Amino acid sequence: MIKAVLFDLDNTLLDRDESIIRFIESQYSRMKYIFIDISQYYYVNRFIELDKQGYEPKEKVYNVLTQELSLPVFARDLLYEDYMNHFHQYCVPFSHIIDTLSNLKQSGYQLGIITNGLTDFQSASIKALRIEGFFDLILISEKEKIKKPNAKIFQRALNRLQLSPEEAIFIGDHYENDVKAAENAGLRSIWKIRNQEVESQFPTFSDFTELIFIIEKLQ
Structure with a gap:
């Protein structure tokens, strides 16, 4: 029984799919000053690709994004800490x-x-x-x-x-x-x-x- x-x-x-989209869109909007000449559409979709349904470590995801998008050196840690501290606010x-x-x-x-x-x-x-x-x-x-x-x-x-x-x-x-x-x-x-x-x-x-x-x- x-x-x-x-x-x-x-x-x-x-x-998680819906939650991550909500969070990444918000992250882009809140930190738009970092993403010069980078569209929200590209940032969101590239994150989702690198994230691999959540199975890729986020330190690695943000490291790749920082390098690929030529973001400022401080961006990797800033974005990662934002994810760790605020993702739950977008959970559905x-x-x-x-x-x-x-x-x-x-x-x-x-x-x-x-x-x-x-x-x-x-x-x-x-x-x-x-x-x-x-x-x-x-x-x-x-x-x-x-x-x-x-x-x-x-x-x-x-x-x-x-x-x-x-x-x-x-x-x-x-x-x-x-x-x-x-x-x-x-x-x-x-x-x-x-x-x-x-x-x-x-x-x-x-x-x-x-x-x-x-x-x-x-x-």
Whole structure:
């Protein structure tokens, strides 16, 4: 019987694509004096290319941007610190998340987040989404000193919830780091996909209105 539903954060609960666009557009506008003869369109799109869906270290992203765009020497650190300090102000959740989490909680499930990333940065994003109160457990890789796809971080979550692997589901957007990794740790997996059809051995969804029905089918 499933007793817990665990989630990834970025691109699962947090609409990171929309959030990053909002932040980078704002960063350009707030620091326009740095970007002489560089359009907002180019800056935003080049950042997104270099960012690689969040998997490229931001120090490297801003280092490349500073060099490519011939920005002032101080720009790299200034832009990076701005990202670290202010990204959370532009965080937006996917649609229907609050209703979904509320329904899951009312149905008696324990809820958790397992996310890779820096502790303060990811904590600020979770708080910005106003979802922190729904969760019985939040594991962030920097604090735990383990990161997905290592099975130990899933096992640690289960130990803290006092559950066996078959009593939990993990939901994430990354096939290797989330879906396969959770399966390898003995949990069931649900794959959050973008708005496209994929062939998969795992249940998939793109809209949170579908999720509760999928979980009920797995009971």
